[in-house]
Amino acid sequence: MPNIKVVDMAGKEVGTMELSETVFGADVNSAVLHAAVKAYLSNQRQGTQSTLTRTEVSGGGKKPWKQKGTGRARQGSTRAPQWTHGGVALGPKPRSYRVKMNKKEKRAALLGAFSSKVAENEMIVVDSIAATEYKTKTMLAMLTALGAAKKALVVLPAADPMVIKSCANIPGVRTAVYNTLNVYDVLNCDTFIVARGAVEKIEEVYAK
16 A cells, blocks of 8 residues: 655644555556546536527628629628628537546546556645635745645645635645545646545545
C-alpha cells in the first residue's frame, strides 16, 4: 500500500498515512482517462448556438428583378445565403453534446486520476484545512507553505464556506468536496491538496 506524509497548514510534517491500494494505487488507463476528460468537456457545452436560415430571416419575399432581360444572374430572393443580410447555409442549430460513460468506466477513470497524482508526487495530504474567518491571506499562506503550484485543487471532507470563499479570489485555485470530484479537475491541477478527512471518505466510497 502506498504511504504518504501528512502535513499541517504550515507545511510541517505531522505524521504519515497509509493509502488504499485500490483507490490510490490503481492501474492508470490513459485511454479511459482521455475518454472521461472528453466526455466531461463535451457535457459542459450548452449547445444553444443557432443561426438563421433563409426561411427565418425577415424580408426577401419579393423577387428583386425580373427573371430575364437584365443581364444579371437570376435571383428569387434577397435573403439567399450569397446576399448580404441573407440567411446562413448549413449553420449550427441547437443540439445536445451529451456523452455518456458507464459506471465502470467512470470509476476506473477517477481511480486512475487519483493514482496518477500519487505516482507523480503531486498529491499533498493536509491534516486539517480550516479557516476562522473569510481571509484570502490565510489560504494563500497555506498554499505557499505547501509549495503548491499555480493550479491547485483543494479537496474538503465537507463544504466549508469560509475555506471556499477564502480560496475564491486566488487565481488557479479551485475547491471541491470529496463527493463532487471529477476526472478533469483532478488531472488539470498541478497540485492535488486533500484534507485527511476527505482522503478517508474517498477511500470509504471507492475502496469497495
